[in-house]
Amino acid sequence: MSDQVRRTVVVTGGSRGIGRAICLSFADPDTKVFFNYSSTEAEETEKLVAEAGGSATGLRVDITSEGEVKGFFETILGETGQVDVLVNNAGIARDGLLVRMKEKDWDDVMDVNLKGVFHCTKTAAKAMLKKRYGRIINVSSVVGATGNPGQANYVASKAGIIGFTKAVARELASRNITANAVAPGFIETDMTAFLPENAKKVMITNIPLRRAGTPEDVGAVVVFLASESAAYITGQVIHVNGGMYM
Ligand code: NAP
DSSP states (O other), X not given: OOTTOOEEEEESSOSSHHHXXXXXXXXXXXXXXXXXXXXXXXXXXXXXXXXXXXXXXXXXXXXXXXXXXXXXXXXHHHHHSOOOEEEEOOOOOOOBOGGGXXXXXXXXXXXXXXIHHHHHHHHHHHHHHHHTOEEEEEEOOTHHHHOOTTBHHHHHHHHHHHHHHHHHHHHHGGGTEEEEEEEEXXXXXXXXXXXXXXXXXXXXXXXXXXXXXXXXXXXXXXXXXXXXXXXXXXXXXXXXXXXXOO
């Protein structure tokens, strides 16, 4: 393990959007960030983190594949010998009304949003248990708490993440490993880019802070939950939504 690296942070889905902002929020000389992605390129995140004074390596890993996830963590452990922080951020949406929802749209969302979190958390937890230290942060969504029409699959997965987080928090607490969820509201990324401008305006009028959230708003809370200042917080859901759900 490199002497300079004090902390190894793993972020799923770091190539774009909230995941990229999370990687950037961890940019500091003592931290080595590893992130994964499924299809697009990793260079931009790597470059931005390096420019901000940190170090990040992106690897193409499909988190729905147990084998690929194992290989990903073997690479990380081979390089740094530790996994201090895991941020389960990668997620997809396949929206549609329930009566028209295809089984594949249900399965794809569950595979990435829930099974992917299971694979990554299980694998990272083994390394954390050995070290008797770890911070697990799972990205849920405000709709996991409120529900949303047209998103039965996505909402079920995001509510599932909250239950999963609480179970894991209870299971790992005695080994000094915390697990928390962050539930973003409406954040401007590729995931929400398809929304018509009118729909975005209506959403913003329903947000008490009167603006969409930024990926950086979420990154800041993730960094806090990974820090020593959050050592006594576990099993919680932190909402980052401008007040749209209280
Ligand atoms: P995004 O811009 O669509 O980015 C999704 C990321 O997940 C990308 O890096 C993508 O990789 C990666 N990914 C997707 N499937 C994957 C797989 N099978 N294996 C590995 N990586 C995979 O989404 P975002 O808006 O930043 O959302 C990030 C998280 O926040 C998600 O969990 C989302 O549900 C949650 N969230 C978002 C909002 C919002 O308003 N945007 C609100 C609440 C919660 P590629 O680049 O290779 O496709």
